[in-house]
Amino acid sequence: MRAAAFALITALLAGAATAQPLPFDLGGPFTLIDQDGEIRTEVDPDGQMQLLFFGYANCQEICSAALPLMGAVSDVLADDGIAVRPVMITVDPDRDTVETMGPALHAIHPDFVGLTGTEEALEAAYAEFGIEVELLFTDPAGGGVYSHGGLMFLLDGDGAVQTILPPVLPEAQVVEIIRGYATPTG
Amino acid sequence: MRYLTALFACLVALPAWATEGERVQIRGEIIDTWCYFSGVMGSPESVTGTAHHTCALWCSAGGIPVGLLAEDGTVYMVLRIEGDDGSASGDTQLRLAAHEIVADGILYQRDGLNYLVVEEVVEDLGITNQSHLDFGVVPPFAIPDPSGN
Numbered sequence: 001m002r003a004a005a006f007a008l009i010t011a012l013l014a015g016a017a018t019a020q021p022l023p024f025d026l027g028g029p030f031t032l033i034d035q036d037g038e039i040r041t042e043v044d045p046d047g048q049m050q051l052l053f054f055g056y057a058n059c060q061e062i063c064s065a066a067l068p069l070m071g072a073v074s075d076v077l078a079d080d081g082i083a084v085r086p087v088m089i090t091v092d093p094d095r096d097t098v099e100t101m102g103p104a105l106h107a108i109h110p111d112f113v114g115l116t117g118t119e120e121a122l123e124a125a126y127a128e129f130g131i132e133v134e135l136l137f138t139d140p141a142g143g144g145v146y147s148h149g150g151l152m153f154l155l156d157g158d159g160a161v162q163t164i165l166p167p168v169l170p171e172a173q174v175v176e177i178i179r180g181y182a183t184p185t186g
Numbered sequence: 187m188r189y190l191t192a193l194f195a196c197l198v199a200l201p202a203w204a205t206e207g208e209r210v211q212i213r214g215e216i217i218d219t220w221c222y223f224s225g226v227m228g229s230p231e232s233v234t235g236t237a238h239h240t241c242a243l244w245c246s247a248g249g250i251p252v253g254l255l256a257e258d259g260t261v262y263m264v265l266r267i268e269g270d271d272g273s274a275s276g277d278t279q280l281r282l283a284a285h286e287i288v289a290d291g292i293l294y295q296r297d298g299l300n301y302l303v304v305e306e307v308v309e310d311l312g313i314t315n316q317s318h319l320d321f322g323v324v325p326p327f328a329i330p331d332p333s334g335n
Contacts, residue, residue: 065250150250150251168219180297
């Protein structure tokens with residue numbers, strides 16, 4: 001029954017993408033460092049669409065839902081020749097370093113890109129996407145637990161925001177929404 | 187089935203897409219959208235109201251966007267509430283968890299979803315859905331055991 005309902009929803013959403021404006025002015029330039037120590041901006045080096053989330057690699061809260069969803073969506077779309085790169089900008093640069101981010105994110109998906117940077121560079125990125133980072137409390141077992149916004153952003157290859165996506169949506173629905181913005185590459 | 191109906195109502199917005207937001211006034215309950223849609227903690231009825239209040243606080247604090255479950259079953263993804271510039275975690279989102287409110291704001295429909303920017307909470311009736319009478323605490327582990335067990 002649930003599968004049938006999702007299929008119906010998927011059918012109703014087909015072709016629903018739009019270029020109409022978002023409610024807010026979101027996105028903009030950033031210059032950060034990826035898990036390989038390379039400089040990376042909002043522009044994807046291969047011109048791929050990007051699914052961006054602000055979080056931290058070992059987050060047990062919303063990231064534990066959003067990051068695997070991003071990887072799964074990337075896989076489904078790749079099978080259809082639509083390349084979407086999952087990207088996370090850290091809100092906890094003390095734990096998410098160039099050395100530690102890669103393994104944690106690649107355990108979720110091999111193509112995951114993790115970005116960190118100087119405090120100034122990260123603050124600039126947060127400001128562009130309306131992200132407010134706040135330390136909520138410190139878990140004795142896991143370290144700091146942060147408030148950091150809960151939406152995913154779909155960017156085009158140039159880094160322009162196409163739309164926002166709540167990570168509570170079913171995987172199939174996220175796939176269909178992104179598909180509406182995509183130009184097949186495969 | 188009610189779960190699917192509610193999900194359907196949330197996901198299917200009007201076919202025509204609004205370029206500009208529409209001012210609306212909606213009465214409903216502020217909900218934890220993750221537990222409501224994922225079904226991981228139980229039925230939709232059990233993850234609203236008093237039964238799920240504590241878990242809703244944890245989820246919102248952890249970044250789960252809050253929603254407004256309207257009386258007709260439509261769920262609006264809340265992007266902002268009054269002074270709190272976010273979809274989760276803010277003082278206002280936490281204070282209003284599980285509360286029945288009347289929200290005045292701007293509705294945006296995009297990608298088949300309903301997004302709501304709440305400009306003013308016109309009325310805050312508190313937690314009116316006494317769901318704990320039917321379901322207890324959902325999930326039970328939402329309230330930490332003071333003994334540590």
